[in-house]
Amino acid sequence: MFPSPSFPLTAETWLRVGPYIPVLLRGLGVNIQILLGLIALGFVVGILIALLEVYAPRPLAFVGSAYAWFFRGVPEIVLLFLFYFGLSRTFNIPVSPFLAAVLALGLRSSAYQAQIFRGALLSIPHGQMMAARALGLGPVRAIFHVILPQALRLSLAGWSNEFSSVLKDTTLAWGIGVVEVMRQAAYIRGRDFPLTLPIYLTVAFMFLVLTYAGNWAIGAVEKRLRVPGLETRR
């Protein structure tokens, strides 16, 4: 016979979640730190890779493509292990779990962000470059003063997608021992088994709020930077 549900979600169960909220938020703070680190790293490296892929001569462009292929092709948890265990064992570099998580997830994100920036760079009409060169700008200055600013503006829609995706990826960091929100949830579950479902629902709600807030902020930036007639969303 099938037993009755083992964890009924009564009001009493939910009340027991309350005292754990601060601990969960402390864990969520770590996720946000990883997020900020990885998205900044991914942004800088991603732009460099995109520029390489679009503008660099063949061999260098190939390096950019190979980089993107590697970091998009390897599962995240494998990247985490490679950076955490690999760096210290092979190269004798001491990396903390937190740093390894930021590096692995950040470089992975850079490969995805590079694709977003590459698409945006390619979507800028060639006439822009010709006009900039005709006005006397060198190729590098033309890219940084004319093409890239426009491309970044166009990237925002794709970028908000990447933001939502990597925000959730930060929960993988527990795999190498970063005590983030999923681990805090596991602690609670470990000492109070019946709270399993309510605790994970609470974590889900926290992430829903974060993705909403983040996408709202990116949307606001997008609106501000909009140039009539040159929107990505019509």
Next chain:
Amino acid sequence: MRKALVLVTAAVLGLGLVAVGQRAPKYVVGSDINWAPFEWASAKGQYLGFDLDVMRAIAVLEGFEIEIVDMPFDSIIPAVVAGKVDIGASGFTITAERGEVVTFSQPYWKSDQAVVVRVGSGLTKEKALEAGRKVGAQRGTTGALWIEDNLVPQGVVLVEYETYPEAVLDLLAGRLDAVVQDVDPSKMAVAQYPGKLEIAGLIETGEEFGFLVALGDPKGILPKIHAGIAKLKESGAWDLLIEAYFGPSLAKIEAAWEKCISILLGEKNPLKYAQALLAEVKK
């Protein structure tokens, strides 16, 4: 002015070097903090448990510092091998297989496996483990290995879980017939579901737990651990800690621990700490 600054800097650096030279060694202790009552996190997120308090007491007695790091059970031995962690303290059963990659301390705990079933399922230990039954265990634990070696050939289906609570939840949900796990965590699980779970019986595996360090103990940690355990046993603190940690409810232990831990870490008096902790949980 600049010269003075350089001198001051040099002096500070020099003092720093001297201080580093004299400071007590610091060891990183790896533990999977999700296995009450050996190690778990309190409602406030503080790490406690028998293993951890024993390590803290040994550190006090033998004059070294420890940093307790939480990590997945599966990752502790790789981390010790990689030199990221100095000591593994997480209810490790001493096995020959593990002994090939790390070095164990002398055993500090004896354990058997318990078979947990649902109340009302009517399953005895023998019935719960017969051919065709689905039995859960935590991956990488000796319980899982035991089922694989002894029951799977006879037709028992082994379902492995990342953590012990997951196996218990699947048992409660009716997806498993039984869960095999060490006796003490099994008792904790049963206590959390009064009237829903029971221990059908024990499998006498006679396992022994040990702390573990890198292969060959290159840092010379084991002699300190052994000396510390001997002192704890001699003073009686060892038995008091066992009584405090194995039996009372987790909430009670947490409250007592929070009240008393400063005696261990501040006053550095393990015996007084163990006495106070036990008195507090008994209140």
